[in-house]
Amino acid sequence: MSASPRTATDEELLRATADGDEEAFLEIYRRHRDRVFRFAYRMTGSADAARDVTHACFTSLLESPARYDARRAGLGTYLCTAARNQTLRRASRQWRERAGTPADTWPSPGPSPLESVLKAEKARLVSQALARLAPLHREVLILFEYEDLALAEIARIVGAEVGTVKVRLHRARRRLRRALEAHVRNGLLSVE
């Protein structure tokens, strides 16, 4: 690769990766790891699962780099799509294998000072409420609210029309609000 890995574009880094440049591959990972990992974590509710999904997404670039088409979307969008497919596949496998809520994999707060316990408890309530959403609603809410993606980009990731994404987003908000309002009334959740 002629340019430095830090200044090179994603396409240049991918070409260098295909030529065996390890640093170029790791630069791709450093650029996109946070979004992919956060999305996978919020979709699966598990750090281990998010780690597996992230690993699979980036190794897919090594195994079949030709599947990425730069003309259709950016590499970040492509990786989010890969993470979304991985999480949905995992979710359907989990539903087939056992009847249980994914919330039972949530990390428990554990012994800690009061503030951190309260913070962890609030996070657990939100994550549980998100986990109860349907995956198609959950993913658009996470991509929109947490990852700050535009509707058009979300539509590319989830493979739907922008109008469909809007509808899913609206329903996801409504259901999440309904789930969290009970905790707000009980005083467990509040706006700081």
Added chain:
Amino acid sequence: MKTHLHRSGGEEPGREELREWLRHWDVPAPPAQLEADLREAFRSRRPKHGPALWLTIAAAAVLITVRWIGSRGHAVAPVPAWTPVAEGSPPPPPPSVEGVRPPAPTTALATIPKAASARPALGRRPTVPRPLEVIVEPGQARLLADLGRRFGELRRTAPAAAVPSTGGTRAAAPSTVPTMGATSVPAYQGEWETVAGEWPYVHVPRPGR
């Protein structure tokens, strides 16, 4: 986290409040071990592809070289019009004439070029006409050689007897061919009669003529 509200066209009531609730769930950064795992995955894949790729390239190069040499050899070497190919013959039988050495085995496998095919060759290399094989019987040449040697020996030992002379007979022969008389009719041109009582029929020349 989103702080502006103008990306999805229109703002729902209570949406900012919902965002505040969502902010409670923070997600940790990906573990550092993940980068090490991916580095390991990258390195483990690299040698897998390397030897296979080089092996393929080397095999292709060898194949191209062999084919090139083969086609070059065919193009340069002239095709012989008639290529005799000697083959070993079975050991000859003992000589029938004392003192005459049996000739060397002369079994020949003659190759005669076959006529070129009328159909043009479609392949890249020019097709060499395959020679037609004619097998000569092994005893023929040996027999001729035997006869030649015997004849030579006879000429050496008895030159007069070797070649039959016609001088003596020439003197005894009549100088002219006798003319046939009109009365001397050959028997086959005479009268014939059938012998009675014989079966199958027996024909004899009629006497007295």
